[in-house]
Amino acid sequence: MASKYEIIIFWSDEDNAFVAEVPELPGCMADGQTYQEALSNAQQIIQEWITTAKGLGRTVPQPRGRLAYA
Numbered sequence: 001m002a003s004k005y006e007i008i009i010f011w012s013d014e015d016n017a018f019v020a021e022v023p024e025l026p027g028c029m030a031d032g033q034t035y036q037e038a039l040s041n042a043q044q045i046i047q048e049w050i051t052t053a054k055g056l057g058r059t060v061p062q063p064r065g066r067l068a069y070a
Helices: 035-055
Strands: 008-012 017-021 029-032
Touching: 008 035, 017 035, 029 035
Parallel strands: none
Antiparallel strands: 008 017, 017 029
16 A cells, blocks of 8 residues: 655665655654665555554544655
8 A cells, every 4th residue: 555655765874775764654764775675665664653553542644745844
């Protein structure tokens, strides 16, 4: 299932991997040896994040689409 949350993917020399962050979901991030693997892992972890939040009775933010950073 494709996510509608913004995913920011960047190369991390420290981790020697691509890192995918989901800014709208605090602490939600994944990594991968390729860009595509990081994206796939992020989509999976988003679903796990949402399932966990609901199980704990926490609010799940609605996707806002593209975020603007200055």
